[in-house]
Amino acid sequence: YEPLEYWVRVTVYPSDEGISIYSTDITERKEHELELERTTQLLEQAQRLADLGAWELDVREDPFDVWWSDEAARIHGLAPTSEPTLEEIIDHHHPEDQPRIERLVEEAIDEGDGFDLETRLLTDKGTRWARLVGEPVVENGTTIAIRGAVQDVTQPRERERELERSRGLLRYTEQLAETGGWEFDVDRETQRWTEGTYAIHGLDPDSDPPQTLEEGVSFYHPEDRDEIRAAVEDCLADGIPYEKELRLITEENERRWVR
Numbered sequence: 645y646e647p648l649e650y651w652v653r654v655t656v657y658p659s660d661e662g663i664s665i666y667s668t669d670i671t672e673r674k675e676h677e678l679e680l681e682r683t684t685q686l687l688e689q690a691q692r693l694a695d696l697g698a699w700e701l702d703v704r705e706d707p708f709d710v711w712w713s714d715e716a717a718r719i720h721g722l723a724p725t726s727e728p729t730l731e732e733i734i735d736h737h738h739p740e741d742q743p744r745i746e747r748l749v750e751e752a753i754d755e756g757d758g759f760d761l762e763t764r765l766l767t768d769k770g771t772r773w774a775r776l777v778g779e780p781v782v783e784n785g786t787t788i789a790i791r792g793a794v795q796d797v798t799q800p801r802e803r804e805r806e807l808e809r810s811r812g813l814l815r816y817t818e819q820l821a822e823t824g825g826w827e828f829d830v831d832r833e834t835q836r837w838t839e840g841t842y843a844i845h846g847l848d849p850d851s852d853p854p855q856t857l858e859e860g861v862s863f864y865h866p867e868d869r870d871e872i873r874a875a876v877e878d879c880l881a882d883g884i885p886y887e888k889e890l891r892l893i894t895e896e897n898e899r900r901w902v903r
Contacts, residue, residue, distance in 0.1 A: 651675075695719065695796035701730060701778075702789045703753050719774060719796050721767030738764035738771065745776070752780045753787045762797065773801040815839055826853070828860075830880060835860065844902060846894030865891035865899065 650671040657664045697716025702709040707729055714724035720736050722728065730749070734742050741763040748759040758779040765772045778792035818824055818840025825838040837853040845863060854860040857876060861869045868890040875886035892902045 697794050698792075699794060700789055700791045701749070704788050716794050719772070719794055720765060721769065721772075736766055738766060740764075748778070749790065752778055752790050756780045756782055756787055762801075772796060773798045818843075828857075828876075844894075844900070845892070846896050846898065863892055863894075865893060867891075 650669060651674040653668045653670050655666045655668075657666075695715075697713045697719050699710070699712035699716045702711070710728065710730055710733065717724045717726055720733065722736075734745055737745060744761065745763060748757075748761065751757045752759060758777075760775070760777045762773060762775050765774050773796070775795045775797045776792070777794075778790045780787040781789040781791055814825070815838075818838060822840070822844070824841030824844050826841050827836045829835070834855050835853045839849050841853075842849045842851070854863070857873065861873050861876075864872050871888065872890055875888060878884045879886060887903070889901060889903050892900045894900060
């Protein structure tokens, strides 16, 4: 048989005849403790990887009792051991965002509404963007707590802003130089056009670009179609780049020379 392993608490008392020993099986309690420890460690690792922190606001007493994870404190730029009040936490947000956070917390308490918003945090590393999510905990029709998460979304925000900046610069560059850009996805057989390309073709920017090679070729003068078709096919098959000057026919039947 396989030996069983279990946890016991041993208590030793002195007695007239020597000592008395009592043992109590505490295996179930220890297993719960170990499972809690493992779960806590996994939660902490997951929060670090996702720049995500957990928090809970107990609203049954005044002032409200705040609990948050180490990662939530770090995102706010505070030490894990800090025990701020709700007002002190809100003060770490941008002044323009504070009234909205206060209103959402009040609505969660009074009306049982959850919330999900992006807000600006003022930390020692500068202004950071955070996603703040909260859900009320209701008992007998009364909100007793708000439980949620906070996630640092500064990097995605910065990437979005950089993308928008690049798009803006591309638009201005195309307008000044009367150029346009395009891309043909070989696997999906789809095209993407910039605003400058739509303008050169005389098309509405909200319309769909041509999706096949033949649709794209149809914009060129009939005498130039074989040349552009062969150039594109050679590029697709053998990776041969091309540079040509051809005649383009716009939507309004206007002929233009394009490079």
